[in-house]
Amino acid sequence: MLILLRVQYSLVVQRYESENMRIKVPITGTVRLITPTRVSGEDSDPIRMININLGNVRTSFVSLDLENEEMELEVTPVEKVVYDTGEIDGEGKSIRDFRSTTPEEKEAFIEHARNYSLERMSKEALYALSGSSRLKNLFKERASA
Amino acid sequence: MGRMGEGAEVILTGDAVVGEVIDGKFFYKDDPLVRLEGTMDTVAIVAANDNYPAGYHVGNVGGLDAIDPDLTGGNIKTGVTIFGKGGTVKAVYDVQSKGYRNQTPSGSISAGGEIDAETQTRTVTAGSIVFGAMATAIWDSSPDHFKVKLFIDGVQKGETGFVPDIYDTLYLSSYTANLSGSIVVKNVFHNYDGSSRNVDSAKSAVFLSSAKV
Numbered sequence: 524m525l526i527l528l529r530v531q532y533s534l535v536v537q538r539y540e541s542e543n544m545r546i547k548v549p550i551t552g553t554v555r556l557i558t559p560t561r562v563s564g565e566d567s568d569p570i571r572m573i574n575i576n577l578g579n580v581r582t583s584f585v586s587l588d589l590e591n592e593e594m595e596l597e598v599t600p601v602e603k604v605v606y607d608t609g610e611i612d613g614e615g616k617s618i619r620d621f622r623s624t625t626p627e628e629k630e631a632f633i634e635h636a637r638n639y640s641l642e643r644m645s646k647e648a649l650y651a652l653s654g655s656s657r658l659k660n661l662f663k664e665r666a667s668a
Numbered sequence: 669m670g671r672m673g674e675g676a677e678v679i680l681t682g683d684a685v686v687g688e689v690i691d692g693k694f695f696y697k698d699d700p701l702v703r704l705e706g707t708m709d710t711v712a713i714v715a716a717n718d719n720y721p722a723g724y725h726v727g728n729v730g731g732l733d734a735i736d737p738d739l740t741g742g743n744i745k746t747g748v749t750i751f752g753k754g755g756t757v758k759a760v761y762d763v764q765s766k767g768y769r770n771q772t773p774s775g776s777i778s779a780g781g782e783i784d785a786e787t788q789t790r791t792v793t794a795g796s797i798v799f800g801a802m803a804t805a806i807w808d809s810s811p812d813h814f815k816v817k818l819f820i821d822g823v824q825k826g827e828t829g830f831v832p833d834i835y836d837t838l839y840l841s842s843y844t845a846n847l848s849g850s851i852v853v854k855n856v857f858h859n860y861d862g863s864s865r866n867v868d869s870a871k872s873a874v875f876l877s878s879a880k881v
Binding site for chain 2: 564
């Protein structure tokens, strides 16, 4: 009797999320001006993301939500990181060089940034962790008074 | 209806002239014995030029944009209407651009603190759009400590990755619309380390361009 063995192959394809992604973080600073087309912060205390280290990523501003006190950022993992070559220069300093980041590292960098976003932490927890104060918005305070 | 009897006189009172009748078409003006032929040319508007010749125009049910598809709002400046086509193109003019560079003095930045690198204030006219960018290089710093933030008009527009101690240029750009008055663009070095860190030397530059639309 001929027994046909059914052999099942599975092809595992590792897919990485898009290198660019967006996150939302709380904001701090002081609002200076609000018009229908413009929001300005104080030069000495600009509107900015809270003092949180998002790791080996760079961020670009996408949008501002003053009502919820959040900023949306486009997050991009860095293309290169510095590593220690193990050599020493004439002044006794370590010689460092660049190397390209791997796809796995980029994925990890993105995940690290997401861990410190409103996607995975509460606003209160992020403010507490960063030590940043809440946004000062007199326009909102006057409107709700 | 009455009938015209014998001997009745036919009087024609037409006032058209041959130049008002299409070439190849015939008519009787004021003399029933004289058959006239029109001389008006049949002409057309063409996309190749802006001539508007005299003559008989057959017309085009598709309108002028059927004759020249370039007659569309996407090819006309905003605020201008040509033959009923309102423009949608925002023309950019009054462009002013300048870059500013600074040699940041060396010093210590506290944990979580920052120092201003390069700050510039520009006055832009009403209705301007503003583009900002920065480049920076830092020496003798330790990796994983400093990042550089870009601010335009008091709002953070971007942040670099960690700035290594090898000369490199980092660019961030941002776009902000509909500004007027005094605009400040600056970049700052931020120390993310848990301890104070020294910046032995650094250079940074900001670039600000404004244009009216």
